[in-house]
Amino acid sequence: MKFKTSLGATALTVGMLFAGAAMAQGSGSATIDAIVKRGELVCGVAGATAGFSLPDSQGVMRGIDADSCRTVAAAILGDAKKIKFVPTTTTNRFTALQSGEVDMLYRSTTWTLGREGNLGTLFASINFYDGTGFLVKASTGVKSVKELDGATVCVQPGTSTELAIADHFRVNKLKFTPILIQDLAELQAAYISGRCDTYSTDASGLASFRFQQGPKATEHVLLPEIISKEPLGAMVRKGDDKFFDLVRWTYFAGLIAEENGINSTNIDTFLTSNIPEVRRLLGLEGDMGKALGVDAKFAYNSVKQVGNTAEIWERNITPMGIPRGINNLWNKGGLQYAPPMR
Numbered sequence: 001m002k003f004k005t006s007l008g009a010t011a012l013t014v015g016m017l018f019a020g021a022a023m024a025q026g027s028g029s030a031t032i033d034a035i036v037k038r039g040e041l042v043c044g045v046a047g048a049t050a051g052f053s054l055p056d057s058q059g060v061m062r063g064i065d066a067d068s069c070r071t072v073a074a075a076i077l078g079d080a081k082k083i084k085f086v087p088t089t090t091t092n093r094f095t096a097l098q099s100g101e102v103d104m105l106y107r108s109t110t111w112t113l114g115r116e117g118n119l120g121t122l123f124a125s126i127n128f129y130d131g132t133g134f135l136v137k138a139s140t141g142v143k144s145v146k147e148l149d150g151a152t153v154c155v156q157p158g159t160s161t162e163l164a165i166a167d168h169f170r171v172n173k174l175k176f177t178p179i180l181i182q183d184l185a186e187l188q189a190a191y192i193s194g195r196c197d198t199y200s201t202d203a204s205g206l207a208s209f210r211f212q213q214g215p216k217a218t219e220h221v222l223l224p225e226i227i228s229k230e231p232l233g234a235m236v237r238k239g240d241d242k243f244f245d246l247v248r249w250t251y252f253a254g255l256i257a258e259e260n261g262i263n264s265t266n267i268d269t270f271l272t273s274n275i276p277e278v279r280r281l282l283g284l285e286g287d288m289g290k291a292l293g294v295d296a297k298f299a300y301n302s303v304k305q306v307g308n309t310a311e312i313w314e315r316n317i318t319p320m321g322i323p324r325g326i327n328n329l330w331n332k333g334g335l336q337y338a339p340p341m342r
């Protein structure tokens, strides 16, 4: 049909432009589109915790959180190296996410109601089931949290640890004085120097700290009580469900790979598998990637380049002497369970 008026011609042109834009977008997620356009995922981490996120001697970020970020970069961009890590603190991590400075967080951040209900953010995965613990010097002879009445406790501000300690001491009618120090190195130095009687954070963080002490690790004792649940995982902004889905299912893909015995080294031998879920996982059938706004090979790229959940654990957490325990797969006595990929 031929348009007679210039108005009609404009309408046609604008219509074509919109169609073009919609086609170019593709993913249906503003966050995924922005990551693709930028060519890298921007992931907020701590950047200071061994086993979780800490640069190695070459400046490469290492740890379970760093690798969890990489799985998402591989899923979206097909390349786990297309990633920028942004170190965040316990207090500025949420604003970094809210403001768009980072696309997401993997930053030993505990999933709580308040953080979902009040901050405009939500949790897409749990990559570490943790709990609040207490570290004391072996020389004090303290064997239980019950002996900490009147203690000074070194703790980072803005953490769920701070709240868990307050609850626990109140319920058990114990007194304590929090010593709030933001900077991790400063906080740990305060504990070492004796400014606090105990250092409290996620038990994994305490194990990481002990590990970093090398031969002096035995000078510190983790008390037996774990006083709270601290499920740590990926945090994203609310309002982009498609990106949320992608982050969540990239995590599940690592679990499903592990369940099926698929890892970064043997994955190619599964490309001829006739197991339906394996075929869907590897992008051989079922359009799983399309449903998430990414390539059919999203899970293949993630597992091939970064590893399945067990590999990521063994690379980063096992060297610190932390058993997998409740972080094992559901069929191995743990809590890690992925819904069906279909």
Ligand SMILES: N[C@@H](CCC(=O)N[C@@H](CS)C(=O)NCC(=O)O)C(=O)O
Residues within 6 Å of the ligand: 046, 047, 048, 049, 088, 089, 090, 107, 108, 109, 110, 156, 158, 159, 160, 161, 182, 183, 184, 201, 202, 204, 205, 206, 230, 232
């Ligand atoms: N899971 C708690 C605690 C998070 C936390 O304090 N993590 C510590 C160690 S487990 C950390 O990342 N410190 C590094 C830093 O602050 O640079 C939360 O979400 O509030």
